[in-house]
Amino acid sequence: MLALKTSGNGKLELVEESIPVLGMGQVLIQPVAVGICATDLEITHGTIDPAYVNYPITIGHEWSGVVVECGEGVKRINIGDRVVVQGIIPCEKCRECKGGHTNRCEVYDEYGFTRNGAASSAVCAQEHLVHVLTAKTSDESGALVEPAAVVTTGLLKANPSDNARILVIGDGTIGLLSAKLARAWKPSKVDLVGLRPEQGPLVAQADVDTFFLTSDVNDEKYDLVIEASGSKSGFEMSMTKMIRGGTLLVLGLIGHQETIPLAVDDLVNGDFTMYGSFGYTSKAWAKTVELLNSGELDLTFLVTHKFPLTQWELGVDALLNAPAPRGKVLLLP
Ligand SMILES: [Zn+2]
Ligand SMILES: [Zn+2]
Incomplete structure (x- = not known):
């Protein structure tokens, strides 16, 4: 073979x-x-x-x-x-x-x-x-299923409530999967910010409400921000886009041993919750397959x-x- x-x-x-x-x-x-x-x-x-x-x-x-x-x-x-x-x-x-x-x-x-x-x-x-x-x-x-299960694992941790406002940062595969899968948690909206306007047709098919280019981002804040760009600038933006009490889910890797300065007072005063998420659990894998097999997700x-x-x-x-x-x-x- x-x-x-x-x-x-x-x-x-x-x-x-x-x-x-x-x-x-x-x-x-x-x-x-x-x-x-x-x-x-x-x-x-x-x-x-x-x-x-x-x-x-x-x-x-x-x-x-x-x-x-x-x-x-x-x-x-x-x-x-x-x-x-x-x-x-x-x-x-x-x-x-x-x-x-x-x-x-x-x-x-x-x-x-x-x-x-x-x-x-x-x-x-x-x-x-x-x-x-x-x-x-x-x-x-x-x-x-494999990359989708990575996103499902993160979403199961962050567990956004019904009607949550969600922002995805990143217009690559993990960003698009994050936007699409987040719908299973019944958010009131899912916006996505990216760098490439040419990704527009894919972003639309991922059921995104508003697709912003990085250059056009306004000062709206969200209950849950999903960092899926794997970039320093994406992570820095994510810290400014949460409401007080908001949650950050980090799925993107920025590079082995790379570091980013963190405004610790913003983290404390914002009462933020931050999750990193590695790989996928058996439970998330099964849930992802279930969403696909039921026809709810394609x-x-x-x-x-x-x-x-x-x-x-x-x-x-x-x-x-x-x-x-x-x-x-x-x-x-
Ligand atoms: Zn892979
Ligand atoms: Zn084991």
Whole structure:
């Protein structure tokens, strides 16, 4: 089978390797749609914290596929099922897992990081990590479950009340997913601030009420601000956009060991609550799949570029250079 691999030396290579052998209770899945993101490039260039990767590795942590073989003891999954697989594999024994914080499992293990990912012809997975998609969930939406579950995990923490006014900072994939997913909490409005007017069509499809460019932001304040731009300027703006008693949810990473000055008195006097959120919990993964499978959520609109896996170089080029509107870039194995 084919697999898109890297050793962290800045190079990706599509290589031939043997199909994984199915163990007890495992299913073999043929990936159908595989998203690529900036993290895949960090893995490729070896700039990610080495504690999180086992090289050489097949990339691909945002994906959906179809079951082609069921191992012994598999009960719930059938050949032909369209599925997604929870990427962070919780040990289910440690203190964090027992408390439901599977995103912080003490034994870190994740597809596309510590074990081979889905930019390949086949992946094998333990049955309990596999979620079946209904006809209401497209393959494209399935490939977006992973980044969407990151947003769901943050929203479950921030837990905005009914009729909350929400501002999303950032017009990239995580910003657009934040705006779209926030609707499940029944806010009175969701505004988004970004840098690229060309993202307008995607922002509109994410059900955003008002799309501001950074240069046109007014002095309106919000109950919940979601920082999804991963920039210093985005974080600085977020501190000025909360009402007193407001909440800040930080999803964007600004760079390893980068720091930002914080007006501590504003934090205290504003009575603010701040959340950081890492990865996704099993609960958030299940909730995201549920929203898609019920038809309440459809993320297909976010996919703007698709390439066959054999043309992965075009995919990487689109991820870096394609003009906006740019959403998710998919590779199709
Ligand atoms: Zn990603
Ligand atoms: Zn654990």
